[in-house]
Amino acid sequence: DGGITQSPKYLFRKEGQNVTLSCEQNLNHDAMYWYRQDPGQGLRLIYYSQIVNDFQKGDIAEGYSVSREKKESFPLTVTSAQKNPTAFYLCASNLGTNTGNTIYFGEGSWLTVV
Amino acid sequence: GNSVTQMEGPVTLSEEAFLTINCTYTATGYPSLFWYVQYPGEGLQLLLKATKADDKGSNKGFEATYRKETTSFHLEKGSVQVSDSAVYFCALRGGTSYGKLTFGQGTILTVHP
Numbered sequence: 537d538g539g540i541t542q543s544p545k546y547l548f549r550k551e552g553q554n555v556t557l558s559c560e561q562n563l564n565h566d567a568m569y570w571y572r573q574d575p576g577q578g579l580r581l582i583y584y585s586q587i588v589n590d591f592q593k594g595d596i597a598e599g600y601s602v603s604r605e606k607k608e609s610f611p612l613t614v615t616s617a618q619k620n621p622t623a624f625y626l627c628a629s630n631l632g633t634n635t636g637n638t639i640y641f642g643e644g645s646w647l648t649v650v
Numbered sequence: 651g652n653s654v655t656q657m658e659g660p661v662t663l664s665e666e667a668f669l670t671i672n673c674t675y676t677a678t679g680y681p682s683l684f685w686y687v688q689y690p691g692e693g694l695q696l697l698l699k700a701t702k703a704d705d706k707g708s709n710k711g712f713e714a715t716y717r718k719e720t721t722s723f724h725l726e727k728g729s730v731q732v733s734d735s736a737v738y739f740c741a742l743r744g745g746t747s748y749g750k751l752t753f754g755q756g757t758i759l760t761v762h763p
Binding site for chain 2: 542551581586594640
């Protein structure tokens with residue numbers, strides 16, 4: 537089945553550790569995105585990539601890093617510099633930047649700092 | 651920049667009641683507008699969309715009309731079910747944030763039998 541796969545679903549991190557969230561899509565989409573969702577709030581854009589080997593910062597990029605070495609993969613690293621990383625993280629993708637194209641989301645990853 | 655404002659929730663309704671969730675936006679140009687739904691612990695699913703003024707998006711009994719004159723995209727359903735309980739997000743794409751989605755805060759809907 538085509539779709540966006542995020543892993544792990546649940547992740548616990550000790551303070552001071554870096555963790556990487558995986559996002560893989562088999563939809564042949566060019567653009568990929570990472571959003572953060574906090575309880576009772578909307579989604580905020582962390583990073584996005586419109587093409588392989590290129591990515592741009594979103595609204596809340598500090599403390600995060602990404603790579604886009606393959607079209608189907610867009611991993612997100614939450615670094616120790618991120619002051620409040622506990623949140624629900626959503627990966628998304630779409631065919632291109634035409635504004636009418638639908639952006640599709642994965643099932644999300646819960647990150648908790650312990 | 652772009653922004654989306656949704657009515658504050660939570661919204662609590664009885665089954666078969668009429669639903670309206672208000673959404674207004676600020677953007678330059680001609681953005682596309684979306685409603686997404688999120689069930690507990692899951693990602694977002696597209697509910698409906700409209701890409702130009704006066705378009706009506708519809709799906710699963712939900713409807714929303716792109717009103718450029720009032721910069722609105724209100725979500726409606728004539729008769730809600732318990733299974734419609736979820737968080738609903740209004741979003742836009744385009745204007746000054748080319749290619750990216752800008753979301754409203756989300757509205758929690760609870761439907762009781």
